[in-house]
Amino acid sequence: MRVFIVARGYPTKEYPTNGIFEYDQAKALAALGHEVIYIALDMRSIRRRRKLGFVSLDRDRVHIEAINIPVSNFSHALTRYTREKALRRLYRRCVKKYGKPDVIHAHFQEFGYTTARTLRDEAVPLIMTEHLSKLINDEFNQELKTLGDKTYRYYDRVLAVSNALAASLHEKFGVKAQVIPNIADLESFRYRKERAKDHQKPPFRILSVGNLKKVKRMNDLINAFALFHADYPDAELCIIGGGPEHDALQRLIEELRLGGCVRLAGRKPRQEIAAAMEESDCFALFSRSETFGVAFIEAISMGLPVIATRCQGPEDFINDENGVMVDVGDIGAMKEAFAYMAQHRADYDAGMISRKINETFSPQIIARQIEAVYQAALSKKD
Secondary structure, three states, X not given: OEEEEEEOOOOOOOOXXXXXXXXXXXXXXXXXXXXXXXXXXEOOOOOOOXXXXXXXXXXXXXXXXXXXOOOOOOOHHHHHHHXXXXXXXXXXXXXXXHOOOOEEEEEOHHHHHHHHHHHOOOOOOEEEEEOOHHHOOOOOOHHHHHHHHOOHHHOOEEEEOOHHHHHHHHHHHOOOOEXXXXXXXXXXXXXXXXXXXXXXXXXXXXXXXXXXXXXXXXXXXHHHHHHHHHHOOOOEEEEEEOOOOHHHHHHHHHHOOOOOOEEEEEOOOHHXXXXXXXXXXXXXXXOOOOOOOHHHHHHHHOOOXXXXXXXXXXXXXXXXXXXXXXXXXXXXXXXXXXXXXHHHHHHOOHHHHHHHHHHHHOHHHHHHHHHHHHHHHHXXXX
């Protein structure tokens, strides 16, 4: 079938995570043989360097049709108006070039709102996937409530990437969402026994991957590591990711005198993240909230046990076989989790935990679930 996916942007060499959740789904659906047209509405700041205006290219069997318009200084109302005009123009271009879609699939509340406002009269089934962590944490506000009330009711199917997010959609908006998790690029994060680190030898290496934003609580990670490091002076912590908290975190590292064992490595492409995972003993991320947690899936797929907070997304797939969970903000419990992992790392069956996560979250499995949703929506329209 011909699928139009409406997304925030598409990954590039400079910005490899831009629109990554949507794009991974697009790739997986295209691999099943569907004709996927990926409509990207990139409204990021002019500081995000890219070609402005229309962009058209083919990659990974996906037809990317994008429009890049920097609107960071616009009001919410003007941004939404601009996005609607941009989507209308892109949609018409794509219909002329590829033909009318069988299904339209939008992602995230803002883009779902735009898609519903612009395309709900096209007599095409509308599907939406919600990923937004603000719907399950203390950032939820009346603006999100109002926007959600104007959005979800227009969709034939609403999908949520975790059970916690589905429950929140039902509680806040009366939406009965089906849970289909995000796709993880498990091909890039494949466990290879011959390259697994010898976990009996120091240093004990902890890896974290995430945007350096307050919601990720990287300060908790560093503070807990400082307590752990006092007992395990050979331990090392590497944090991959970039964001507005970088300077504050670097100051914290210096204040705690951890400069020789804690490193902020910046943003890295997937291949380099996978290489870092192969050299690590465990993965840790202590977010305040996660709607899913793709980085955990990637780590487990590499055979790494993980340490996570009970923040509503990771509870769907982290268990005693593949990791340890602690409460948000409990620095003492985080330190003890590091110590437990240092003592019991060799007890985890890397091959088994990798195999089990692949059986649940492989791109083909998730794409088949999405395909079934499309088919059901089409049947209902008939």
